[in-house]
Amino acid sequence: MTSTLDAPAVHDELTGLLAAADAQEPELHARLATRFPGSSSDPGTRPTSDEDVADLLTDAYIAVPREVGELLALLLRATGARTVVEFGTSFGISTIYLAAALRDNGGGRVITTEIEPAKADAATASLRRCGLDDLVDVRVGDARETLRGLDGPVDVLLLDGWSTLYLPVLEIVEPALRPGALVVADDTSLFPESSRPTSRVSGTRGRATGRSTSPSATDSK
Ligand SMILES: C[S@@+](CC[C@H](N)C(=O)[O-])C[C@H]1O[C@@H](n2cnc3c(N)ncnc32)[C@H](O)[C@@H]1O
Numbered sequence: 001m002t003s004t005l006d007a008p009a010v011h012d013e014l015t016g017l018l019a020a021a022d023a024q025e026p027e028l029h030a031r032l033a034t035r036f037p038g039s040s041s042d043p044g045t046r047p048t049s050d051e052d053v054a055d056l057l058t059d060a061y062i063a064v065p066r067e068v069g070e071l072l073a074l075l076l077r078a079t080g081a082r083t084v085v086e087f088g089t090s091f092g093i094s095t096i097y098l099a100a101a102l103r104d105n106g107g108g109r110v111i112t113t114e115i116e117p118a119k120a121d122a123a124t125a126s127l128r129r130c131g132l133d134d135l136v137d138v139r140v141g142d143a144r145e146t147l148r149g150l151d152g153p154v155d156v157l158l159l160d161g162w163s164t165l166y167l168p169v170l171e172i173v174e175p176a177l178r179p180g181a182l183v184v185a186d187d188t189s190l191f192p193e194s195s196r197p198t199s200r201v202s203g204t205r206g207r208a209t210g211r212s213t214s215p216s217a218t219d220s221k
Contacts, residue, residue, distance in 0.1 A: 003104055009131055010096065010100055013096065017092070017096075018066055020061065024061055028062075032053060035056060049162070051162050061090055061091050063091065068094075069093060072097050075182060076102065076156060081155035082155060083152070083156075084158065085111045085112075085150065085176075087158065087159050087160060087161040087165070087166075088113075088158075088159070088162075089138060091126065092124070094160060095112045095136060096130055098112075099132040099135045100132060103132065107135070110135055110137070112138055113139040113146040115143070120138050143165065144168055144172060147169060150173060150176040151176065152175070152177065153181070155178060156184065157177065160185075
């Protein structure tokens, strides 16, 4: 079966974005090392949640790698998803994978949200270059506001913002999840203490996956 991910415009856009994300990594690590200079030798000085470092990451990609994007697309295709909600757009890399899968499924809608307006603008432009913008509603602002009152049924929820907010965002989206919906939580092992409440998602209407808090794990960065 041909995949929208193989379309030249999509492939080229993703290749460029993933390369830019990789190229940014050393500088991001340097920023963190400057803010938390003793943390490699003294664990007590490490940040304990992604919100501790959020101000250092306003222009950071921190995107899913290619293989995780492809896994997300596979999950959407396998489940025939039509309505997907994403918390944490960043520059739109994961969103492109989600939207490409919906195109393969015959259409649908990704509702994605990003608090940094410049990132949301860049993501919108990338989606347009891919020819996928008709499938995506990019909502600029705090997910705790932008995802309120969604029309369901939502087939898949991707949690990929700051993990301290996974549970509150899940609770906001939960009324719109269809029974058996898939809930995927990324980066749950980066700050295990702050994202521990995410393990409670397995008790919701959806089916939960997450790197360190659930036995049925998927995670990336
Ligand atoms: C890990 S990045 C998302 C990466 C993206 N999903 C990808 O794979 O390309 C997390 C993003 O969540 C955004 N974010 C953090 N808190 C948010 C909030 N309260 N509402 C909306 N977006 C938020 C950050 O600005 C950041 O861009």
